Amino acid sequence: MSIVVYLGDDAETRDWIALLAGLLPEFEIRDFDDPGDRAAVEYAVVWAPPAGGIARFPNLKAVVSIGAGVDHVLRDPDLPKHLPILRTTGPDMVQRLREYVALHVLAHHRDLAVTDAFQARAHWQQIVTPVAGGRRVGIMGMGQIARACARTLVSLGFDTAGWSRSGTSTEGVTPYAGPDGLPEFLARSEILVCLLPLTPETRDILNAATFARLPKGARLINAGRGGHLVEGDLLAALDSGQLAGATLDVFRTEPLPPDHPFWRHPSIRVTPHVASYIDPATGASVVAANIRSFQKTGTCEAIADPERGY
Numbered sequence: 001m002s003i004v005v006y007l008g009d010d011a012e013t014r015d016w017i018a019l020l021a022g023l024l025p026e027f028e029i030r031d032f033d034d035p036g037d038r039a040a041v042e043y044a045v046v047w048a049p050p051a052g053g054i055a056r057f058p059n060l061k062a063v064v065s066i067g068a069g070v071d072h073v074l075r076d077p078d079l080p081k082h083l084p085i086l087r088t089t090g091p092d093m094v095q096r097l098r099e100y101v102a103l104h105v106l107a108h109h110r111d112l113a114v115t116d117a118f119q120a121r122a123h124w125q126q127i128v129t130p131v132a133g134g135r136r137v138g139i140m141g142m143g144q145i146a147r148a149c150a151r152t153l154v155s156l157g158f159d160t161a162g163w164s165r166s167g168t169s170t171e172g173v174t175p176y177a178g179p180d181g182l183p184e185f186l187a188r189s190e191i192l193v194c195l196l197p198l199t200p201e202t203r204d205i206l207n208a209a210t211f212a213r214l215p216k217g218a219r220l221i222n223a224g225r226g227g228h229l230v231e232g233d234l235l236a237a238l239d240s241g242q243l244a245g246a247t248l249d250v251f252r253t254e255p256l257p258p259d260h261p262f263w264r265h266p267s268i269r270v271t272p273h274v275a276s277y278i279d280p281a282t283g284a285s286v287v288a289a290n291i292r293s294f295q296k297t298g299t300c301e302a303i304a305d306p307e308r309g310y
């Protein structure tokens with residue numbers, strides 16, 4: 001019985017193969033593109049596998065996503081519908097996102113971009129912003145990662161709300177649920193943080209109608225997926241002043257093309273999909289534990305629901 005690994009980068013794939021071989025000695029660990037006997041492959045551990053690739057392994061028990069999102073697996077039109085998909089998160093991934101969200105919420109809260117522009121002109125001007133308790137932050141998505149980010153913002157004193165399908169929340173965070181709760185949630189969000197999974201329901205959710213419901217001069221941070229954002233609507237909202245700034249970590253096309261208007265827009269900060277990352281050593285131990293649990297019980301806590309898309 002074997003496991004195949006695909007990361008789209010040979011060196012990274014080799015690292016993961018070596019780590020998983022040490023952790024799961026009962027399996028043969030192979031490169032997705034050099035799998036040996038395809039019928040012996042029971043798990044595919046992947047990030048953004050090529051379309052049709054997973055279907056080439058007839059006896060797979062599950063696909064393991066190297067990442068919290070599973071959109072990069074579900075986008076394959078030939079993905080066998082019956083296959084369970086296991087998500088991978090780890091303490092380092094959650095911690096990095098907490099840092100990213102805190103950093104960029106604080107940067108917007110304290111108008112750092114304006115201060116940077118003043119410095120570029122040697123212009124001395126003090127900007128006084130409210131303390132965090134007077135700043136309303138809204139987080140779209142209240143999953144495992146988003147809840148940890150929300151708790152960090154609460155600990156900094158921000159007036160924090162969370163929006164999810166079911167109204168899931170965490171201590172100190174005002175919950176809003178579903179389409180009915182969205183308008184009120186948006187109306188209070190001076191800084192909107194998107195940490196949703198990309199699903200048919202959430203695709204294009206950061207659009208002109210959403211921006212119009214935010215308080216004038218609101219800010220956007222998108223660390224979910226590029227497919228959440230209607231790019232032209234963001235540019236229009238920044239031009240009109242409805243939005244005052246945006247921090248974007250994820251894009252419809254990655255890497256972001258060099259001639260893309262986001263790179264040089266004075267009100268947009270671009271980060272190259274670095275909000276979080278799974279260290280291979282930590283990630284491999286989470287993957288190994290999930291595979292062991294799935295082998296033993298036929299299920300595992302990290303299982304995603306392909307119907308819901310997350």
Ligand code: NDP
Nearest residue numbers: 069141142143144145146164165166168196197201275276
């Ligand atoms: P989870 O999958 O644990 O949770 C998803 C959350 O989104 C849940 O709260 C869910 O609601 C909510 N949700 C899903 N669909 C809808 C909808 N249609 N309307 C309202 N709420 C919805 O998410 P995680 O916190 O683990 O991760 C979230 C996402 O963050 C990932 O899918 C990925 O896209 C992104 N990410 C980005 C990274 C980066 O480096 N930029 C790194 C890691 C993750 P409910 O609670 O009711 O189920």
